[in-house]
Amino acid sequence: MARYDRAITVFSPDGHLFQVEYALEAVRKGNAAVGVRGSDTVVLGVEKKSTPKLQDSRTVRKIVSLDTHIALACAGLKADARVLINRARIECQSHRLTVEDPVTVEYITRYIAGLQQKYTQSGGVRPFGLSTLIVGFDPYSEKPALYQTDPSGTFSAWKANATGRNSNSMREFLEKNYKETSGKETIKLAIRALLEVVESGGKNIEIAVMTHKDGLRQLEEAEIDEYVAEIEAEKAAAEAAKKGGGASTSASS
């Protein structure tokens, strides 16, 4: 019995916490998630793996709201996510009760990260196997915010970030193509990042948009298809322009 009292997360001789690193591996196997912050909008996008025919897809919500002004998407173990999300929702309400103010995005991120860290330093438990992307607007402010947490319990703010499957290629794409956007442009940037690693089409992507006025809004499949079509058209036009320019130079030479 005494064996199980030991902390499961212990340091290795070269200073690694292997359980935490394995948890990060679990995250890398989870489905892709991307978050992009604009000047007045913030967008979350998640890859939707093909739903089995008999499954009711409405019960599988990948982007959830923690409060009227905060939303969360995650990559990794979905069961762990459920537990973490429930605790975060309770904390949002508890904060409203004790200080009569909604939480700031930073506060709830700090709380979730603190929870994830606690489980790396307790006996007999394993770390949560998920990274989260938390978006929202601070109360009394119109500026959006995007934060990321990971199984080790660290968190930081980002202009745009991705986690889950192929997050490295998505992040590279975002680093190359990020610019301050607003409204529809932010949505398009998020979709473009996701399309880098996901099969194109509205039924493989879930997008949610949050604005200060309207809160969280999940985009319909048809809307997403529209955006995808626009993006494809733009891409084709850019390709054609490049080819056309190249052809003219080759013709002249």
Add this chain to the structure above:
Amino acid sequence: MLLLLFRLSFLSFFPSLSLSQHFAPTGTKPHHRISVSLNFKQRKQREEKRRMMMKLDTSGLESFSAAVPSAMAAAEDQLFAPPSFDLPAGCADFDKFQMEAKQTLKHAKGTTTLAFIFNQGVIVAADSRASMGGYISSQSVKKIIEINPYMLGTMAGGAADCQFWHRNLGIKCRLHELANKRRISVTGASKLLANILYSYRGMGLSIGTMIAGWDEKGPGLYYVDSEGGRLKGNRFSVGSGSPYAYGVLDNGYRPDMTVDEAHELARRAIYHATFRDGASGGVVSVYHVGPNGWKKLSGDDVSELHYKYYPVQPTPVEHEMVDAPPA
């Protein structure tokens, strides 16, 4: 040890008697006889014992034998009766005892404090007298506590309670600032205090305080008390002198006063309360909380204020007293 053996033998006769029945319900009569309820078996045993003790054939002496057993039984009960004693004072009606104990410890909020919001911020004012019953223990108590540079709390009720919990609130406000990189709102601070006081409800804390401050939403004023109540408002006065202060304050209040007018109103209100209420007096302190924090405006002794408001009219002397000329 011997007593224990004695007890055990007693108990072996009446095993169904629970120990709680040994104590008299009220401390009225010292030797209160308890009616012992025995079951059938025990009654039979008792009768057997009595019969064994009488080896005489008393069939012709029924009346005599009938009388003797009862006397014997009475003697027996006396002999085997446990020692009884008075219950400690207050056990009779414990709730009443508890209420009385709290009342004696409670210093019935002998003070006058007030605070009100107007267009230019919040004015907070208080007297400085501490009384223990009829004895004035101090004339120079600081009843306005500086929680942090932009928030003030007033003290009414138990001085120690107020000072400690306001200090504790100051610590919590600072921790909130450090954790969240922004100041706590007056709403939040008053709620923290109210929740703490609620958890100590019924344990004898005596606090009637007002939390006044200026935060992102503008001027804020909350009344918080040791019963766990919390009220948001524009004008409050707390303490034994509060009715008198309310009279002057409500009469002269206008939301568009200047800082000086508000200052004078607060000072006059406290002065009039100290004039009529014996538990208020000493020095009137007035603070103003503006967008840049609080600032102490004045601290005037009420006896001097009295002569300022009601200067002495020189009365004509009828008869000059002259020393008798030395004989």
